[in-house]
Amino acid sequence: MNVWKANVGFKMKWSVASKYLVWLWIVALALVALVSWKGGEAVKTGQIKKLRIESSLQLNQLASVLESAIAKYQHMPTLLAANDRVKKALQDGFEADISHLNRELEQINRITEASDSYILNADGLTIAASNYQKDTSFVGRNFSFRPYFQDAMQGKAGRYYALGTTSNRRGYYFSYPVYVDESIVGVAVVKVDLTQFEKRFANQSYEFLLLDPDGVVFSGSRSAWLYRVLGELSYEELQRIADSQRYRDQPIEKLAIVYQKPFDEVSQIVDFLETNTVNGELERRSFLKMSRPIRLLGFTISILAPLKNINEEIALWRAIFAGGVTITGLLFGLAMLRTRMLRERSDANEMTRHNQAYIREVIQNTQAGLVTLDEFYKIESFNPAVEKLVGQPLAPLVGQPLNVLFQSVEQKLRPSVEQDASYRIDPENVLDSAGDLGVKVLTREGRLCYSNQSSVPVEMTLCEMQLPNRRSYLVTFHDMTERKRYEQEITQARKELEERVRERTFELEGANTRLRQEITEHKGTQRELIQTAKLAVLGQLSAGLNHELNQPLTAIRAFAGNGLKFLDRKQYEQAHANLQHISQLGHHMGDIIARFKVFARKGDVHQGPIAVQTAIMGALKIMExxxxxxxxELLVTEDQDLIVNGDMVFLEQVLVNLLANAADAIVESNMDSKRVVVEQTGTETQVMIRIQDSGNGLGEEAIKHLFEPFFTSKPSGLGLGLGLSISQRIIDAMGGQIRAHNLTNGGAEFCVTLPRFQSSLLTIT
Structure with a gap:
């Protein structure tokens, strides 16, 4: 049996160790993959940052070279236009003058290295050109359709870029009007060919693009990219380009960009699809793109630094890193496996040597009673714990059946088998039945009884031991005296706890009922306080309300009396005019009464979109x-079209309270400057309404207790001290805040902050 247990323990240990080893390898592989990927990304990001710094310097150098190369030609048309020979040729048109001008333009072109220089008359016809001897000469050709000619004829210095209709070469054009006695008689034009610029930077480690204001590639290091666009052009833009004959019949197509992602604020990662010149297959190529404007030309220059070498280096680094870690892990795993096998072999040998002694010590010193039975179910041996449970030596019981020592109180098997009808246990029958069910362990509760001593409640477990040469059984007895006592105590405690829970539940239900009643009463009290504050403000404004209503009433009586006299005199037009005045005054009085009526009504906060300007104007109407x-003096900022999420009536009440407090502060201060400023500002998520007064400001004690109920700094009888406390509760209910502080130049400021209404916000009231 001991050898069988040792083998089972060894197999279980090996199985658990194998599972742990498999999971360890899975976790290790996942970590290697994660470290390889993240490390590669970190290295790649670092290398791209270095490349971005280099590309930024190259971009600035490229832009500077291009700008300086073209800028030196921008004043040439001005000099040509001031040449007397040019003016004479345009004015007189003599053949000798034109011939001499052609040679002079040719010489100027050769010295300045410009592409072409030519003179157009007022109709756009070329009368002289530096290329007069070439087959592609401009002489005799009309360029009145070019924007640079049209700008010069309007008295402005012209600039343009296009594909030449005669030379079929791309160039940038500078033009200037030729004046004779303040009249424009022609145009001087200089064309700059960009081919020399492209050749100069053709063999660099990067690619570059020169984009016109429409985003079309006007120049670049690759001819295949010419006349392509990085974005999209509308039909109107394409039609405008075609009408100007800027690129003749060249098709304007989009570059094959398959991926585009910002790297930082000034650069992007861009992937192009390009055809391989060797095998004709499409290849995906990655570049780091940086751009900057060339203000002189109105162009944008972009530099494309290839990322192929960086991507290949990162892939190689990841492969080397993963391979090295994998090889190291395999070697480490083999070493650990060999060490484990040697250790387990040594442990198995040691366990085999000490197994018998160990089991004997366990049996002798265990607290559970152990009894061994032979193949005939008779007592073979026992440990001292059984004698301690019974209270006397058990040596006479050796060779006796187990029923002599143990009596079953309840026939119960775990797992269950059929109940035995006999009171005494028969191990052979029970184990045979359990063996038929595939069960090798029998558990029952009973008592240990021997001689006339008192019995001891125990739990008996009987199992078969698989020994090499014979069949034997092991019986274990566990003392259940304490457990039985604990079960009784637990049962009694559970009953007491259930009774206390029922009592406490009854008390909590009563407390909840009283709490709900108090909450209902509190809500009613709060609504009454808000209504009281409204009526207090209306009481303070009653004198002004009477004045506002008395004036239109007096006017109505006057207009009505005059109207009756006009009717008696049959002056119907004057009577009709008086009735119109009476109607307007009536509407005015109705508007005043309606504002105070809405302000005075009761109600709860109903969240919804409201215009800040409308709430401000409603409060000002009441306080006017x-x-x-x-x-x-009242200063109100212009309407900012701000919308907040709140309740119009309650927001007006808060603003009226703040405006009333501002007026009270100014009156108490007796200051010469009497001014209240109402401002509204907003962010993406919040709207701020600020009310500033020119009073004496807030004292330290007032700032500490400003929003406490029934606190007021006004003289006795002039305030309840509820306005600001109620206003704070209203703003809190609308999800906002209200704050107050003193201004540096005198006076105080109250700021109401509310959440800005979002169009996608769904408010449930």
Whole structure:
């Protein structure tokens, strides 16, 4: 049996170790892959950053060279236009003058290395050109359709870029009007060929593109990219390019960009699809793209640094790293496996040598009672723990059946087998039945009884031991005295706990009912406080309201009396005019009463989109009379079209409270400057409404207790101290904040911050 247990333990250890080893390898491979990928990305990012720095220097150098190379030609047309020979040729048109001018233009072109220089008359016809001797001479050709000619004829210095209709070469054109007695008689033009610039930078380690204002590639290191666009052009833009004959019949197509991602603020990673010149297959090539404008030309120059070498280096680095880690892991794993096998072999030999002694010590010193049975189910041996449980020596029981020592109280098998009808246990029958069910362990509760001593409640476990030469059984007895006592105590405690839970549940239900009643009463009290604050403000404004209503009422009586007299005199037009005045005054009085009626109504906060300007104007309408009475100057910023998420009536109440407090502060201060400023500003998520007054500001004590209920700095009888406290609760309910502080130049500022309404926001009220 001991050898069988040792083998089973060894197999279980080996199985667990194998599972751990497999999972360890899986985790290691995942870590290697993660480190390889992240490390490669980090190295790649670092190399691209170095490349970006180099490319930035190359881009600036390239732009500087191009700008300086073209800038030296921009004043040539001005000099030609001031030449007396040019003016004479345009004015007189003598053949000798034109011939001499052709030779002079040819010589100027040779010295300045410009592409072409030519003179156009007022009709756009070329009368002289530096290429007059060539087959592609401009002489006799009309270029009135070119924008540079049209600009010069309007008295402006012209600039243009196009594919030449005669020379079929790309060039940048500078033009200038030729004046004779303040009249434009022709145009001087200089064309700069960009081919020499492309040849100069043809064999660099990078590619470059020169884009016109429409995004069309006007010049570049690759001829296949000419007349292509990086983005999209509309039909109108394509038609405009075609009408100007800028690129003649060249098709304007889009470059094959398959991937584009920003690398940082000034550079991008761009992938192009290109045809391989060797095998004709499409290849994907990655570049680091950087651009900058050339303000002199109105162009944009872009530099494309290839990333092929960096990508290949990163791929090679990842392969070397993964291979090295994998080989190291394999060698380490083999070493660990060999070490484990040697250690387990040594442990197995040691376990075999000490197995018998170890088992004897366990049996002698275990707290559980152990009894061994022979193949006939008779007691063969026992440990001291059994004698301790019974309370006397058990040597006379050797060779006796187990029923002499153990009596079953409850016939119960785990897993269950059929209950035995007999009171006493028969191990042979029970084990035979259990063996038929595939069960090798029998567990029952009973008592240990021997002689006349008192019995001990125990749990008996009987199992078969697989020994090499014979059949034997092991019986284990566990003392259940304490467990039975604990079960009784637990049962009693559970009953007491259930009773306490029922009592506590009843108490909590009563407390919840009272709490709900208090919450309902609190909400009603809060609504009444808000209504009280509204009515207090209306009470303060009642005198102004009477004044506002008395004036139109007096006017109505006057207009009505005059209207009756006009009717008596049959002056119907004057009577009709008086009735119109009465109607307008009536609407005015109705608007005043409606604002105070809406302001005074009760209600809860209903969230929704409201215009800030509308709320401000509604509050100002209510406070207008009060401000006129005390002579306060009111400054309101322009409408910013700001929308917040809140309740219109409650927001007006808050603004009225703040405006009323500002007026009270100014009146108490007796300052010469009486001014209130209302500002509205906004961000992407919030809207701020600021109300600033020119009063004495807030004291330290007032700032500490500003939003506490019933706190007021006004004289006794002039305030309840509820306005700011209620305003804060209203703003909190709308998801905002209200703050106050003193201004550096005197006075105080109250700032209301509310969430800005988003078009996609769904508010449920």
């Amino acid at each position: 009379t009060r401000y006129k009475e005390v002579g306060i």
